[in-house]
Amino acid sequence: MIDKQSPIPIYFQLVEKIQKEIEQAILKPGDVLPSEREYADTYDISRMTVRQAITKLVNDGYVHRKKGTGTFVNESKIDQPLQGLTSFTEDMRERGFVPSNRMLSFQVREASDYIAGKLNIALGAQVYEIERIRLADDQPMALETTWVPCDVITGLTEEVIYDSLYNYIESKLGLAIGSASQVIESSIVNEREMNLLSLPEGAPVLLIERMTFLADGRPFEFVKSRYRADRYRFRIQMSRS
Amino acid sequence: MIDKQSPIPIYFQLVEKIQKEIEQAILKPGDVLPSEREYADTYDISRMTVRQAITKLVNDGYVHRKKGTGTFVNESKIDQPLQGLTSFTEDMRERGFVPSNRMLSFQVREASDYIAGKLNIALGAQVYEIERIRLADDQPMALETTWVPCDVITGLTEEVIYDSLYNYIESKLGLAIGSASQVIESSIVNEREMNLLSLPEGAPVLLIERMTFLADGRPFEFVKSRYRADRYRFRIQMSRS
DNA sequence: CGCGTAAAGTGTCATAGACCACTGTTCCTC
DNA sequence: GAGGAACAGTGGTCTATGACACTTTACGCG
Incomplete structure (x- = not known):
């Protein structure tokens, strides 16, 4: 021994x-x-x-x-960095669900003022805009809109999106994902979300805005998600110092 | 010397x-x-x-x-709890608000089954139960209930609570705060919260449950908070790996 | 049977000495 | 002058031992 x-x-x-x-x-x-x-x-x-x-x-x-x-x-191993930055796909798999998507729209367009500012790119530069419903075990879980700058992430297709964007970036493009900054807030569904997420009027939703950066610091993704509050809770681990 | x-x-x-x-x-x-x-x-x-x-x-x-x-x-110890684990007091100060409390109740009682389970203490063990309204610039921001096991954090008083629990634990008791695990979800105000937080019916709130651990792994705090969604957004930074 | 005390077991603090691997300097040789 | 070897100093590891304070358990007295 x-x-x-x-x-x-x-x-x-x-x-x-x-x-x-x-x-x-x-x-x-x-x-x-x-x-x-x-x-x-x-x-x-x-x-x-x-x-x-x-x-x-x-x-x-x-x-x-x-x-x-x-x-x-000790009770909880503080050391385990299990709670890192994960995509919806990874997140759902970890929770034991089968993730899938229903694509609503996939297009290349000029970045609006707001989006260009978020992604720190030139006004009017090209971005992919992807809107989809995120499903877990075929149940609608979230409505999500993603903006990705075309010059940073090249060759994006619908097929890639159906698989996993993060996987594509890391495996195919060989880029390292670094960090993300998220803002979480509570809201009430609007009419469009009501229909798409099959929710009643006045139901609460969890709004999550995420900016994701490559390891070199370049932002490559801005996401706005609306999660069904009855099905989704956001968990995080954080430590002092 | x-x-x-x-x-x-x-x-x-x-x-x-x-x-x-x-x-x-x-x-x-x-x-x-x-x-x-x-x-x-x-x-x-x-x-x-x-x-x-x-x-x-x-x-x-x-x-x-x-x-x-x-x-x-070492080079100057950068004060780092920023993106990490912060108390309401620290959080609000960072956002440029003046934090304060309105105490609703402060008592020592036996832990319920639920709370004992959360804090990993014996059923019926003594806990402090603190309920208060958290204010930022004198505006109600959140309703918060905190449970703290008496045998872990000793000598708690209302005065301590008015100041800062975290500060008391680290400075006075000499214990190191380790990590926290939080669950965030979206909900709608109930009647009691409506009155206490001055919110209209059906307003969304951000529910945050937090378990906080000492560096040795012992849980010392379980908190349930209901934040006004119109005033509060939860921000986090996370990194891959 | 109850209560206090003693005993046993545990982590805490401290001692003194030893050898090792690593780093930087000094000095000697070529 | 360049190169290398010896040396001195540093932190890293380890032994063996002892006294102390705190906690739990067991025992014995009343």
Whole structure:
């Protein structure tokens, strides 16, 4: 288990061992770890070395110590960066739904003042404008309009859109997606949305505006979505510092 | 300088001493700290104790170590909680509003099944339940109910709440806030909210549920907020990977 | 049976010494 | 002068040990 001859420090071997046990649910949230003295005896190493290992696990958010009681596995692994930037397609798959689209319109047009400003492109530059209904398990989930500058994302077709825009950008164009800035607000459906999303009058919807940037900082997408509030909740993880 | 008889641990006295020197610019960014052995000699303490102090400073982002070279003061610690996890108070200040509260109720009670489950505490354990109206520039912005387990956050008073809970936890209790998980959804005001938030019937509100965790993984706060959709938009930044 | 106290177990703090790998300097050789 | 080897200093790792404070459990007294 612990190889004293290995060039890998002993304390680090122990860190990895305990991490693995937590990930494999051998040690579950709330469980007590063996005591420091016990680890020291078991592996015939110094207690200070055990301490060094556990201190690292504490700093990494895996466990916490309780004076006079023991060391316990934490509830939520803070470390897991599972909650990153995802597309609708990825988002729905993660939630266990089968995502699909109903295309309403796909066209190339000149950017309006508003859109050009958002995407930081010249007024009147060409953009793709895509409007579609987003479905999850064939149920309408959201109405979405997307604007993409033609000179940044080239060769866009309806087929690409049916698959996954993000996948196309990363796999086919070889561009790295960097970050996104989103604004979320609450609203009431208008008449058009009522019909398209099969909602009654006065139903609440979640408005999400998203600006997405490539890793080099160029904006490549501006999206306005209206999600059915009865079917969709937006989840995020955030951390201090 | 270092008092071995003090109940304050030696390593911690050293941490504070070095922190002060950095804050008072006696040690400037880029400067080398005295070596571990030098500290040990100067204050006649063990090198391991010095090491413990410096390790804390490394974890807190004050300094970094360079093998075979020395320990250096980091560049100015950028105040970073910006796009991260912020309280209502911090959030509003950032947006240029003056935040305030109108307390509706403040009590200690037994956790309901639902709340105990959320906060991962024993059923019937004591929690603070705080309900208040959040104001920005004296205009009602949100209705918020907060549950805080008594055994995790001790000594909570109305005065503390009027100031800032997060500030109290970090400054007074010395606990580090770790991460939060939020769920955002859209809804329509109910009658009670209508009156308290001065909204017309059928107005949309943004529901935000937040679970907040200490750095050690313990949940310390569960909040349900209802924001006026006409005044509040939720902004987030996220990045890939 | 209840309550307090003792014991056992835990993390916390601290000591002193040792060897290692890495970095920068100094000095010697060619 | 250039190159390399030796050296001194630094952080990184590890051992072995001890005292202390806090928490839970067990026991024994009343």
